[in-house]
Amino acid sequence: xxxxxxxxxxxxxxxxxxxxxxxxxxxxxxxxxxxxxxxxxxxxxxxxxxxxxxxxxxxxxxxxxxxxxxxxxxxxxxxxxxxxxxxxxxxxxxxxxxxxxxxxxxxxxxxxxxxxxxxxxxxxxxxxxxxxxxxxxxxxxxxxxxxxxxxxxxxxxxxxxxxxxxxxxxxxxxxxxxxxxxxxxxxxxxxxxxxxxxxxxxxxxxxxxxxxxxxxxxxxxxxxxxxxxxxxxxxxxxxxxxxxxxxxxxxxxxxxxxxxxxxxxxxxxxxxxxxxxxxxxxxxxxxxxxxxxxxxxxxxxxxxxxxxxxxxxxxxxxxxxxxxxxxxxxxxxxxxxxxxxxxxxxxxxxxxxxx
Amino acid sequence: xxxxxxxxxxxxxxxxxxxxxxxxxxxxxxxxxxxxxxxxxxxxxxxxxxxxxxxxxxxxxxxxxxxxxxxxxxxxxxxxxxxxxxxxxxxxxxxxxxxxxxxxxxxxxxxxxxxxxxxxxxxxxxxxxxxxxxxxxxxxxxxxxxxxxxxxxxxxxxxxxxxxxxxxxxxxxxxxxxxxxxxxxxxxxxxxxxxxxxxxxxxxxxxxxxxxxxxxxxxxxxxxxxxxxxxxxxxxxxxxxxxxxxxxxxxxxxxxxxxxxxxxxxxxxxxxxxxxxxxxxxxxxxxxxxxxxxxxxxxxxxxxxxxxxxxxxxxxxxxxxxxxxxxxxxxxxxxxxxxxxxxxxxxxxxxxxxxxxx
Numbered sequence: 084x085x086x087x088x089x090x091x092x093x094x095x096x097x098x099x100x101x102x103x104x105x106x107x108x109x110x111x112x113x114x115x116x117x118x119x120x121x122x123x124x125x126x127x128x129x130x131x132x133x134x135x136x137x138x139x140x141x142x143x144x145x146x147x148x149x150x151x152x153x154x155x156x157x158x159x160x161x162x163x164x165x166x167x168x169x170x171x172x173x174x175x176x177x178x179x180x181x182x183x184x185x186x187x188x189x190x191x192x193x194x195x196x197x198x199x200x201x202x203x204x205x206x207x208x209x210x211x212x213x214x215x216x217x218x219x220x221x222x223x224x225x226x227x228x229x230x231x232x233x234x235x236x237x238x239x240x241x242x243x244x245x246x247x248x249x250x251x252x253x254x255x256x257x258x259x260x261x262x263x264x265x266x267x268x269x270x271x272x273x274x275x276x277x278x279x280x281x282x283x284x285x286x287x288x289x290x291x292x293x294x295x296x297x298x299x300x301x302x303x304x305x306x307x308x309x310x311x312x313x314x315x316x317x318x319x320x321x322x323x324x325x326x327x328x329x330x331x332x333x334x335x336x337x338x339x340x341x342x343x344x345x346x347x348x349x350x351x352x353x354x355x356x357x358x359x360x361x362x363x364x365x366x367x368x369x370x371x372x373x374x375x376x377x378x379x380x381x382x383x384x385x386x387x388x389x390x391x392x393x394x395x396x397x398x399x400x401x402x403x404x405x406x407x408x409x410x411x412x413x414x415x416x417x418x419x420x421x422x423x424x425x426x427x428x429x430x431x432x433x434x435x436x437x438x
Numbered sequence: 439x440x441x442x443x444x445x446x447x448x449x450x451x452x453x454x455x456x457x458x459x460x461x462x463x464x465x466x467x468x469x470x471x472x473x474x475x476x477x478x479x480x481x482x483x484x485x486x487x488x489x490x491x492x493x494x495x496x497x498x499x500x501x502x503x504x505x506x507x508x509x510x511x512x513x514x515x516x517x518x519x520x521x522x523x524x525x526x527x528x529x530x531x532x533x534x535x536x537x538x539x540x541x542x543x544x545x546x547x548x549x550x551x552x553x554x555x556x557x558x559x560x561x562x563x564x565x566x567x568x569x570x571x572x573x574x575x576x577x578x579x580x581x582x583x584x585x586x587x588x589x590x591x592x593x594x595x596x597x598x599x600x601x602x603x604x605x606x607x608x609x610x611x612x613x614x615x616x617x618x619x620x621x622x623x624x625x626x627x628x629x630x631x632x633x634x635x636x637x638x639x640x641x642x643x644x645x646x647x648x649x650x651x652x653x654x655x656x657x658x659x660x661x662x663x664x665x666x667x668x669x670x671x672x673x674x675x676x677x678x679x680x681x682x683x684x685x686x687x688x689x690x691x692x693x694x695x696x697x698x699x700x701x702x703x704x705x706x707x708x709x710x711x712x713x714x715x716x717x718x719x720x721x722x723x724x725x726x727x728x729x730x731x732x733x734x735x736x737x738x739x740x741x742x743x744x745x746x747x748x749x750x751x752x753x754x755x756x757x758x759x760x761x762x763x764x765x766x767x768x769x770x771x772x773x774x775x776x777x778x779x780x781x782x783x784x785x786x787x788x789x790x791x792x793x794x795x796x
Contacts, residue, residue, distance in 0.1 A: 126655040239746065240494075269493040269682065269746075274726040296656055299728030340660040342689040344727050348708040350689060352664055355657035358601045374657075 086156070087114035088290050089138075089258060094150035096133050096142065096314075104147075105363045107133040109314035111150075115307075117257070120284060120291040122301030122322070124337070125311035128359050131294045134311075135260050138292075139177050154258070173203045176251035178280075180263040182243035186235040192219075192246055193231030199253045218249040223279060241272035245279070252283065259284070260292045265300070277304060298338055302326060310334045313360050313370035316389060320396035330392055330403040332377045356430045369401070376431050377402045378422040379412040443776025444479045446705040446784035454642040454676050455505065456481040460514035462500050472750040474500040476700040477514070479776075482693075484642035487670065487677040489691030489708065491684055491723070493746060497700040498680045502646045505678070506538050507531050518644070536566055537642075539613035543649035545605035549597040555582070555608055556593035562616045581611040581618070584672070585665060603658035606650060607665065617643040618673045642676045649681050663690055684727055688712055693782075696720050699749055699757040702776065706783040716779050716790035719758045756788065764789040 096108040108130040115121050123131045136142050138152060140163040152159040154175065162170050179185040187195060196218060197211035206214065212231070219227035222245040235243055244264065251259060261280060265273035281304055284291045293301055301308055302322065309319040310331065318331035329335040339353040357374045369375070372382040381401045389397045402412040416422045420429065447456065458479045463471040475497040482488045490498045504511040507523055516523045518538065523531060542548045549558055556578055563574045579589040585607040597605055647666065651659040667690065670677055681687050687694055688708040696703045696717065704717040715721045747753055753760050759769040768788050776786045 126657055270684070270726040271493060271722060273728070277728075297728060302728070337656065341656050342660070342663065342683075342685040344685045344688060344712060344724065346685070346689065348688055348691065349667070351667075352660035352689065354660040354664055356661070358603060358658065359655065 085116070088117045088155055089115040090151075090153040091134075091138070092151045092153075094134065094137060094152065095148070096130070096137055097147040099145065099147070100363060102363045106314050106365065107362060108137065109365075111309075111311070111314070111316050113307075113309055113316070113319065115258070115290050115292065117290055118284070118288045119307065120281075120293055120305045122305030122308040123292060123294045123311060124296065124298055124301060124308060126296055126359055128313075128362060129311040130314035131311050132262055133314075135177065135262050135292065135294055138260060139175065140171055141177075169203055172199050173254040174256055175258045175260070176254070176256040177260040177262065178244070178247050178251050178264045181267045182240060182247050183235065183267075185247055186243060188235055190234075191231065192233050192235065192238070196231070196246065196250050196253060199250065203254050214253070215249075218253060219246070221252070221283070222246075222249045223275075224249070240268050241275065244268060244272075244276055248276075248279065248283070252287075255287065256289055258290045258292070260294070262294045263296070264293075266295070273300075298341070310337070313365060314362060315370065316397070316399065317371070318396070318398045318400075319389075320392075320394065320398075324394040324396050328405060330396060330398040330405065331400050332375045332402070332404055332409075333371045335404050336374075336376075353431060356426060369399075373424045373426065375424070376416060376422065376426070376428060377404065377409050377412045378416065378424045378426065379408070380423045383423055443774075443784075443786055445776045445778055446702075447479055447481050448483070450483075452484050453481050454484045454486075454519065455644060455678075456515075456517040457501070457505065458515045458517070460501060460504055460516070461512045462497070462504050462509075463512040466750060470750070473700055473752075474749060475504065475511070476749075476752070478697070478700070478702045479514075480695050480702065480705065482644070482676055482678060484676055485670075485674055486692045487679055487690055489687035489694040490678065490680045490697060491682060491687045491694060492697035493682065493723075495699075495746060495749065496697045497749070498682075498697050499648050501697070502540070502648050502678055502680050505644070505646060506535055506540060519642070536562075536616050538644045538646065539616050540646040540648065541606070541609050541613055541650050544653050545602055545609050545650075546597060548609050549605055551597055554594050554596055555587075555600075556589075558597070559608065559612045559615060562612065566616070577615060578611075581614050582608070584614065584669065585611045586661075587611065601658070602654050603661060606654060606662055610650075610662075610665070610669070613645060614669065614673070617645060617675060642674070644676045644678065645670075646678045647680065650679075651686060652681060652683065659686070666690060684712075684723055696723070699747065699752055701757055702786060703758065704783075704785045704787075705776070706780070710780065710783050714780070714783070716783065716785040717758075717787045718762045718764055718789075718791060721791055722761070756786075764791075 092112050094108055094111045098105045098107060111134055113121065125131045137148060193215055196215040200206045200211040200214055215231060216227045219230055224230055224242060224245050265276050268276060277300065293305055295301055305322050307321050308325050310317045310333065312333050317333045336355045340355050342352055355374050360370050367384050367386060369382045369387055372378045379402050387399045387401045389399045392398055402409040416428050421427055459477050460475055461473060461477050462475040463473050466472045478501060490501065492498045505516050523534060526534065559578045559581060560574050563577060567574055582589040582592055587604060587607050651662050654662060669675060679687060679690050691708050694708045694711050695705045696719065698719050704711065704720045711720065712724060715724055747760055755770040755773050759765045774786045774788045776784050779785050779790055
């Protein structure tokens with residue numbers, strides 16, 4: 084691979100709370116090449132949005148950020164410290180989850196789309212307006228001229244999200260971060276928005292980070308997938324590798340726990356027992372150990388490091404699924420009926436042994 | 439999209455709830471109204487789970503709330519255990535609601551933050567239950583235990599100390615207190631004397647779940663779905679499950695009704711509906727679901743690009759025609775009626791997808 088467009092190394096973000104330091108992101112590293120899509124998947128609280136906000140320099144001042152972020156050989160953290168504002172909004176932009184709250188309700192759509200053109204690219208009012216019409220057309224908004232004079236509340240949720248996308252594209256960014264761009268939308272609209280993002284990415288050759296809690300959303304759209312849990316990377320691989328075989332028990336559990344449309348009705352779901360861990364008090368060991376059916380004695384005291392596996396996959400697990408260690412741990416847990424973390428194996432319906 | 443058709447309604451004594459021609463209107467100012475639900479009919483058998491799916495704004499939540507008369511529907515009937523709830527007085531409805539309970543989407547805002555979990559779950563018993571405090575406490579403990587919350591640690595805590603998934607369990611426990619303990623409940627003095635109108639028919643209890651898992655994390659969602667299945671089997675509950683997630687609805691339902699803009703499109707058992715969708719709208723919904731199975735290719739063939747029309751000014755004839763690729767003149771002039779296209783498979787469409795004679 085050539086020099087990546089974006090390179091994140093050992094990113095750590097903490098927030099001081101009354102109970103102690105909350106580690107929202109705990110040592111995340113990844114590279115993203117020009118024109119590629121990275122999917123970041125995780126539950127709420129896994130640190131995926133905080134990662135995005137760190138990249139966008141949107142964290143509150145009291146956040147404690149460590150690690151390095153390099154964009155096209157430039158130090159993003161240093162630019163943030165210097166108050167460089169023409170980087171964000173021009174080269175790196177973001178689309179948020181809720182299009183209602185990311186648009187200003189008292190300004191017309193036209194003003195909002197034109198704003199970054201006027202501010203960053205110093206376009207005249209007339210030029211900005213013409214380009215705005217063009218942008219709205221590109222994101223598939225019918226009657227773009229009319230829409231410019233409307234307020235956000237006059238548009239449906241899907242149209243609003245298209246406006247937000249148009250805004251983020253205004254200055255032709257090289258990286259677009261989409262944080263749960265379709266979670267607030269209906270399924271029928273969701274598909275259109277995702278397809279649109281993918282088309283625009285391809286047309287413009289921009290890179291994209293697609294953040295979601297739904298593995299189905301990134302499948303087929305992302306080149307690479309990173310699975311996050313408790314602020315850490317659990318597993319990262321290119322999409323085909325990840326879906327062909329999962330190494331991390333959390334990735335496997337995440338896929339199995341979601342009811343799928345091709346399952347027969349009343350199929351018993353495989354739950355992930357318990358709840359996500361408390362980010363203030365993670366303790367030693369693997370953060371997923373308490374909920375994991377592959378848990379071994381080593382997982383409790385000892386936090387696993389990311390290790391290289393097949394096809395460039397990395398995975399942080401002592402007992403990866405499908406490896407000798409993983410199979411052994413699972414068999415042992417099944418025989419004793421309880422994992423070393425004290426989890427009753429009866430919670431799981433029998434799963435196929437993977438060897 | 440017809441709503442007026444009733445071909446899918448089933449006769450028989452085992453039907454717990456029958457909703458006919460339900461219309462719910464809301465005022466939108468200047469004397470105008472919007473029809474959130476414009477004439478739908480459906481029924482639920484005892485022990486059955488009816489799934490109701492549709493996009494936001496299609497009236498699915500309003501339909502669920504109309505069953506417990508919250509608010510009372512504009513017209514149409516809701517027959518529960520052989521009695522039309524629309525004919526009952528407010529007080530009689532209040533009593534009837536001990537057999538019909540509801541759980542909501544946001545588990546945290548549906549629990550009072552100032553009260554302890556023990557109090558929250560005991561509240562229905564304070565109104566309807568045995569006056570003996572220790573008896574109440576025993577029921578509360580049993581219910582919390584049955585939803586997988588440890589009563590000893592939870593009783594004196596408040597909702598903010600729990601995660602979303604646990605709060606949803608607590609709110610399920612609160613509704614179960616009413617639905618599962620009727621046999622133990624004394625007749626409270628506050629209960630009026632005139633409530634013996636409908637003894638005979640059906641002893642089922644209805645749990646209406648309005649998007650109960652959509653605000654939960656995916657890992658917790660499966661726990662709650664499994665719990666609901668277990669409770670339904672254990673206590674013989676009847677459920678109405680309202681959700682926008684098609685895969686979730688398929689998993690939990692015995693029968694699924696698809697709703698669009700205040701009308702029903704299609705009714706069938708889930709396996710049939712998902713395998714042989716006859717209504718173009720059902721097909722569109724199914725085609726839009728992101729598929730985490732890597733072996734399934736993403737369907738690129740959907741041409742639909744329409745927005746949901748406004749329910750205050752719905753299209754004439756079939757309501758889906760503005761987004762439908764099979765639209766003809768007939769669709770705008772005449773509203774399709776619900777008709778059978780297969781065994782217990784009903785669709786309201788002039789041009790259903792499956793090549794079955796209607």
